[in-house]
Amino acid sequence: MATxxxxxxxxxxxxxxxxxxxxxxxxxxxxxxxxRALLRYALAHLDDPAVMQAIADEKAAAAQRLSDGAKIAxxxxxxxxx
Numbered sequence: 001m002a003t004x005x006x007x008x009x010x011x012x013x014x015x016x017x018x019x020x021x022x023x024x025x026x027x028x029x030x031x032x033x034x035x036r037a038l039l040r041y042a043l044a045h046l047d048d049p050a051v052m053q054a055i056a057d058e059k060a061a062a063a064q065r066l067s068d069g070a071k072i073a074x075x076x077x078x079x080x081x082x
Contacts, residue, residue, distance in 0.1 A: 012020065024034035045051045 020034070021031055024031045027034060029037070042051055
């Protein structure tokens, strides 16, 4: 049996974390076991268009968050920009 000696932190919003914890609790799993099961399921279904769409959606959302953060940083350093 493989040793589970690696860890991955994933940033979440407060709402996402609460929903995740509630879903794990409803399923009667610890959050760690629940996360591992979801991750393994997603990895096993990368050929599923719905899984790939979820990944693409998250990639787009991450790009938007980075862009928004950069705009805030520029405004803080040099004042409001158009």
